[in-house]
Amino acid sequence: MIDAYRLLRPIVHALPPETAHRWTVKALRSGMIRGGPPPDDPILQVGLWGTRFANPIGLAAGFDKNAEVPDALLRLGFGFVEVGSVTPRPQSGNPQPRLFRLPGQGALINRLGFNNEGLDAVAGRLAARRQCAVPRGAVGANVGCNRDSADPAADYRLGIARLAPLVDYLVINVSSPNTPGLRLLQQQAALRDLLRVAMGARSTADASPPLLVKIAPDLGPQDLEDIVAVAVEAGIDGLVVSNTTVSRPPGLPQRLAQEAGGLSGRPLMALSTETLRATARLTGGRLPLVGVGGIASGRDAYAKIRAGATLVQLYTALVYGGPALVGAIKRELAALLRADGFANVMDAVGVEV
Numbered sequence: 001m002i003d004a005y006r007l008l009r010p011i012v013h014a015l016p017p018e019t020a021h022r023w024t025v026k027a028l029r030s031g032m033i034r035g036g037p038p039p040d041d042p043i044l045q046v047g048l049w050g051t052r053f054a055n056p057i058g059l060a061a062g063f064d065k066n067a068e069v070p071d072a073l074l075r076l077g078f079g080f081v082e083v084g085s086v087t088p089r090p091q092s093g094n095p096q097p098r099l100f101r102l103p104g105q106g107a108l109i110n111r112l113g114f115n116n117e118g119l120d121a122v123a124g125r126l127a128a129r130r131q132c133a134v135p136r137g138a139v140g141a142n143v144g145c146n147r148d149s150a151d152p153a154a155d156y157r158l159g160i161a162r163l164a165p166l167v168d169y170l171v172i173n174v175s176s177p178n179t180p181g182l183r184l185l186q187q188q189a190a191l192r193d194l195l196r197v198a199m200g201a202r203s204t205a206d207a208s209p210p211l212l213v214k215i216a217p218d219l220g221p222q223d224l225e226d227i228v229a230v231a232v233e234a235g236i237d238g239l240v241v242s243n244t245t246v247s248r249p250p251g252l253p254q255r256l257a258q259e260a261g262g263l264s265g266r267p268l269m270a271l272s273t274e275t276l277r278a279t280a281r282l283t284g285g286r287l288p289l290v291g292v293g294g295i296a297s298g299r300d301a302y303a304k305i306r307a308g309a310t311l312v313q314l315y316t317a318l319v320y321g322g323p324a325l326v327g328a329i330k331r332e333l334a335a336l337l338r339a340d341g342f343a344n345v346m347d348a349v350g351v352e353v
């Protein structure tokens with residue numbers, strides 16, 4: 001059933017990318033796309049923040065921005081799913097077209113600009129699923145600020161306060177390239193202030209899930225050092241490395257490379273893994289890291305783990321590989337861990353750092 005995506009992909013990809021995405025979410029909601037994968041190999045189990053992840057492969061933020069289908073996605077075999085980014089008020093994002101496929105490179109360029117239905121809608125759905133869903137994996141929420149916000153820190157505070165009781169972890173997104181000024185929140189003084197507000201919001205919320213910060217792959221060495229110092233000082237629970245890149249590695253089709261936005265997928269793998277490795281060197285094991293950017297195989301996931309990631313995520317490869325990819329990645333990762341003599345994922349975390 002799952003391999004049907006091979007046959008369907010030419011049809012799906014004949015549609016404009018956002019239309020294809022909307023139909024995919026609808027199909028997931030209707031139960032048309034179903035996983036029913038076998039139970040995960042025990043070697044893939046990860047215990048982190050007091051949560052048991054059946055496997056370390058997560059779906060990255062941006063696919064299920066409105067928390068419409070987290071459980072259907074978990075049923076595809078992901079160990080965890082991150083919904084969002086969600087902003088306090090609904091917003092429509094940038095004008096279309098704003099999402100571009102680069103099939104030859106296994107990549108996407110997007111400048112969606114935090115299009116989402118807002119906190120009320122997302123919190124409503126997450127609360128409803130808590131009432132009836134038997135959790136099959138972890139669900140995190142990624143929070144952002146409205147494009148026209150006069151006080152971005154207050155937006156993050158609202159997101160954290162509202163969603164903390166409804167999810168297994170929270171991510172503060174300060175690294176999307178498509179909201180003007182957002183990435184400036186990664187600068188040391190701004191980040192210190194923001195994290196003070198964010199940690200305060202979590203401490204007064206009805207629950208205290210782990211709070212992470214998601215960073216860009218385009219930071220200089222000093223910026224990265226500053227971020228790690230501030231994150232450790234603030235008592236943050238982890239870093240997500242990384243968001244999309246505004247850089248354009250060689251080899252992209254020229255016409256599409258000129259489109260503004262964040263590049264994801266295969267051409268991001270090397271850059272985001274280098275940023276992850278540099279982050280792991282700086283944290284020296286003090287902060288768990290989530291590795292994301294360009295993962296399309298078990299080997300890629302393994303490379304991120306060896307470079308310091310305890311958990312990993314992907315998005316773009318799912319667009320090209322379809323749901324069968326999740327099982328394939330898990331099988332390959334388990335085989336690679338065994339071949340190198342590791343008893344579990346945790347033993348391989350950061351061995352190359």
Ligand SMILES: Cc1cc2nc3c(=O)[nH]c(=O)nc-3n(C[C@H](O)[C@H](O)[C@H](O)COP(=O)(O)O)c2cc1C
Binds near residue numbers: 176242243265
């Ligand atoms: C269409 C699209 C939308 C995205 N939206 C978000 C978002 O709302 N918030 C966020 O933190 N990251 C977002 N991302 C970034 C992904 O979560 C991920 O960090 C990035 O795509 C790199 O992973 P990948 O190469 O596996 O896609 C988006 C990515 C894509 C392709």
